[in-house]
Amino acid sequence: MRFLSILCIYAAIGMSCNSSGGPVSPPPAPPAEPSDPTPARPSFNPERAFEDLVAQCDFGPRAPGTDGHARCRDFLEQRLQDAGAQVVTQDFTSRTGLSDREYDFTNLLGLFSADAEGPVLMLGAHWDTRAKADEDPDPALREEPVLGANDGASGVAVLLELMRSFSEVPPPRPVIVAFFDAEDQGARDSDLPDQGWIIGSRYLTDNWPEELPWPDQMLLVDMVGGDGEHNPAVGTPPRATDEFVLQMERYSLQFAPDFVDEIWSIAEELGHDAFRREAGHYVIDDHLPFLRKGVEAINIIHFVPPEWHTTHDTPENCSPDSLHQVGDTLLEYIYGG
Ligand code: 1BN
Ligand code: ZN
Numbered sequence: 253m254r255f256l257s258i259l260c261i262y263a264a265i266g267m268s269c270n271s272s273g274g275p276v277s278p279p280p281a282p283p284a285e286p287s288d289p290t291p292a293r294p295s296f297n298p299e300r301a302f303e304d305l306v307a308q309c310d311f312g313p314r315a316p317g318t319d320g321h322a323r324c325r326d327f328l329e330q331r332l333q334d335a336g337a338q339v340v341t342q343d344f345t346s347r348t349g350l351s352d353r354e355y356d357f358t359n360l361l362g363l364f365s366a367d368a369e370g371p372v373l374m375l376g377a378h379w380d381t382r383a384k385a386d387e388d389p390d391p392a393l394r395e396e397p398v399l400g401a402n403d404g405a406s407g408v409a410v411l412l413e414l415m416r417s418f419s420e421v422p423p424p425r426p427v428i429v430a431f432f433d434a435e436d437q438g439a440r441d442s443d444l445p446d447q448g449w450i451i452g453s454r455y456l457t458d459n460w461p462e463e464l465p466w467p468d469q470m471l472l473v474d475m476v477g478g479d480g481e482h483n484p485a486v487g488t489p490p491r492a493t494d495e496f497v498l499q500m501e502r503y504s505l506q507f508a509p510d511f512v513d514e515i516w517s518i519a520e521e522l523g524h525d526a527f528r529r530e531a532g533h534y535v536i537d538d539h540l541p542f543l544r545k546g547v548e549a550i551n552i553i554h555f556v557p558p559e560w561h562t563t564h565d566t567p568e569n570c571s572p573d574s575l576h577q578v579g580d581t582l583l584e585y586i587y588g589g
Contacts, residue, residue: 293587294417296579298572301413305477305575306567308379308405313397315383316348316355316437328360328379328408328431335415337362337429340461348437349448350383357433359452363426363464364418370425371468374547375414375582376538377407378435378452378474387561389486401567402557403436406477410579414586423586428467432456432538435474446536453538457545469511470542470549474535476578478557479571480526485564491533492558496574499532504550507543511550518584524577526554552578 311327312320332339342359360379381400388394398404411429418427430453438449445454460466480496488494498519504512519527533555542549554574559565 291421294421294583296413296417296576296583298576298579300416301409301575301579302567302570302572304412305401305405305409305570308408309399309401309567313383313399314379314381314404315397316351316357316380316434317353318397321380324379325358325360331412331415332360332362332429335362335364335419337364337415337418338366338463340463342456342459342461344452344455344459346434346451346455347444348383348434348451349439349442349444350437355434357452357455359433359456360431361461361464362415362429364415364429365422365424365426366465368423368425372426372428372465373423373586374428374430374467374470374542375411376430376432376453376470376472377411378433378538379404379408379431380433380436380452381405382436382561385561385563387489388563390563393563396563398436398561398563398565400436400565401570402475402477402565403560406475406570406575407473410473410476410575410582413575413579414582417583421587425586426465427586428464430456435538438536446540449536450538450540454541457541467542467547470539470547471511471515471582472537472539472549472551472553473578473582474537474551474553475557475560476552476554477570477574478554478559479569479574481569483558483564483569486558486562488558489560492556492560493554494558496526496554496557496571497528498526498552498554498578499528499530501532501537501551501553501555502534503540503543505531508548508550511548515550515552515581515585518588519577519581522580522584524581526574526577527581
């Protein structure tokens with residue numbers, strides 16, 4: 253009997269006794285309310301991203317004051333709307349490092365998962381292209397505009413493909429996608445701040461739109477589409493690497509080392525071997541105004557590809573695989589773990 257009563261103590265912790273005193277299993281729990289399965293981490297489609305790189309180049313150069321610039325602006329605004337972002341456009345005027353004329357510029361921003369918990373992440377890329385191909389090997393072409401397949405369209409293409417993911421599976425934390433204008437119009441002899449580079453991102457950080465939360469982290473992508481091949485038309489200029497390599501940009505490494513380490517570690521785990529654990533150059537780029545205001549900001553950049561600031565910066569010299577290495581790493585950072 254004592255044994256039976258000990259057995260029946262099980263009742264208190266979840267088992268029951270039948271009429272003859274023996275233990276029985278509890279009845280099966282009623283089926284749970286059907287719940288949404290955890291959405292799979294989206295995948296990065298490199299061919300679709302490459303189509304977006306070509307689509308931008310099909311507008312022609314996106315240099316200030318050009319028809320291509322105006323059309324690409326509308327294209328990007330539409331893509332932000334289509335992805336379901338809360339869209340903010342920021343118009344401003346400025347002269348540039350390459351011209352004393354005033355031009356119209358626009359930063360385009362889209363907020364995803366506005367109500368989610370967690371630190372606000374900004375993903376950025378510049379969408380303007382350089383008005384002068386002043387590094388072209390042919391001096392006769394140095395006043396021509398750059399098409400900017402890599403220097404401009406590649407970073408934007410990665411972000412456009414990430415936006416497709418955001419529209420299908422909202423990111424688990426707030427994310428701002430920023431397309432910066434007027435990044436690429438600088439010149440060594442310019443009297444403008446930062447020699448006329450990064451005009452758009454400077455304007456944004458100095459004139460922050462009240463509709464948007466201030467970012468805790470900022471991740472810039474620039475020149476992430478090179479095909480890594482030797483190009484006999486341009487050779488291998490000083491500082492350039494034919495191979496597509498993503499060294500750790502120096503300002504990022506100096507002021508946001510943990511963020512750099514986290515991204516490079518993810519890339520290594522995924523086998524994206526363009527990411528190199530080597531210190532690269534200091535690059536004046538759109539992450540700098542954010543670093544200066546205390547944001548943990550880093551730049552993923554190939555500095556520099558051989559076609560940089562030449563008329564050979566075209567889709568033929570770019571590769572979907574390079575876009576994939578970067579885009580897949582960012583998706584894992586945003587959705588993984
Ligand atoms: C990046 C792409 N940049 C220009 N095109 C920024 C830059 C500024 C690079 C100054 C070198 C010097
Ligand atoms: Zn450039």
